Amino acid sequence: MSQNEAARTPNHSGDAASTHGGAGNPPAVPPRDERPRPQYGEYAPEGWTWTPPVDRVAVPDAPVEPAAAGQATASGTAEGAVAATARPIDRMWSIALLVIGVFGALYNSLVLFQLPATALESAKLSASMLGVDAPTEFTPGPVAPAAIIVGIALQLALWVGALLWSRARLRAGRSAWWIPLLAGVAAFVVMLIVGMIVFSSDPLFLQSLSPARP
Template sequence: MAENSSSTPPGTPPEDSRPRPQYGELAPEGWSWTPTPDERTLATPDAPVSSAAPVAAPHPRGTAPRWDRPVTLSLLVLGLLSTLFAVSMLAMITDSIQLIYTQLDLGGYEPDPSVPGLVTAGIVSVCLVWLATAAGAILLLARGRRAFYVPLIGAVLFVVVFIAFSSAVLATDPTLLNDPNLMDVYGSL
């Protein structure tokens, strides 16, 4: 079909309705295309405008999700409070054993010579577990990696260390361990 010459203003080339050649399929042999400066700016695609809510971009490798930092820091604070509580419990364990002696009418409690060393080692160990946990979690957070699991592992290790040293102090007292009334007063364990 021929174009109507009266529909286009004089001096403008007729509009080509054919698709633009891609990958050289319509180009003659030996032809190469170099874009003009105007075509270079037109060739760069603009970012699509979306009216929908922005979609969260996937995290690049090495970046933790947003929830990880507050959860990790909250667990570290909880661990610090637990450490302070455990230190006070270990420091007062001889007073607690004396209270049990008084309740059971066993007389006065004479701690074994190893008890002060066990108490000190327990306090130091519990504090070192928390410090190692905090250092590991903070290093992972600084690198942008997920770190919430470090305080959880530290909590398990903390409980094991606390129970081990508390049990070691209680195991030094044969009077309390061999008392048959202990189960009657506190129930079956």
């Protein structure tokens, strides 16, 4: 073997070893970007998004609606206050008549509750006014307690209805003084009807009140 061949033999072995080692672990090659090259600048990295800047100078539109709603509510409240004070005299009379009405409803309820016990005294007073003989006894019939309970309930219901109706009209700025008066008239009519039912529940008592025919 010549010196030249001996000198080339180690180099050949080293080259083979390096070639063998290189075949086992090839270098990583980055993927090629197939997108066309942009005209200005470079492409943004993956996952990046653009958010427009907030214009702090511009006035937002969202708070305008609540402000308008607040102004409408304030104007409605002001209108309600003006309507409530538009009729001060009517308001005063309505409240006064309602106060009188509550005492009247309680008094009428008490009179109806005691009507079976006081019917005889009332009949004697009526007989003296009519100039007839006064009855001596009174026995209420089975319909009398039911009529008295209904009469008391109507007395209270009329006053509550007058209160609610008057309150609604006063808030609307309308006249309401006549509502307690109307309720009082209706309560008086209820008293008369219940009294007639209770008196007529005893036929002998009702017959004694009628004037004698010649």
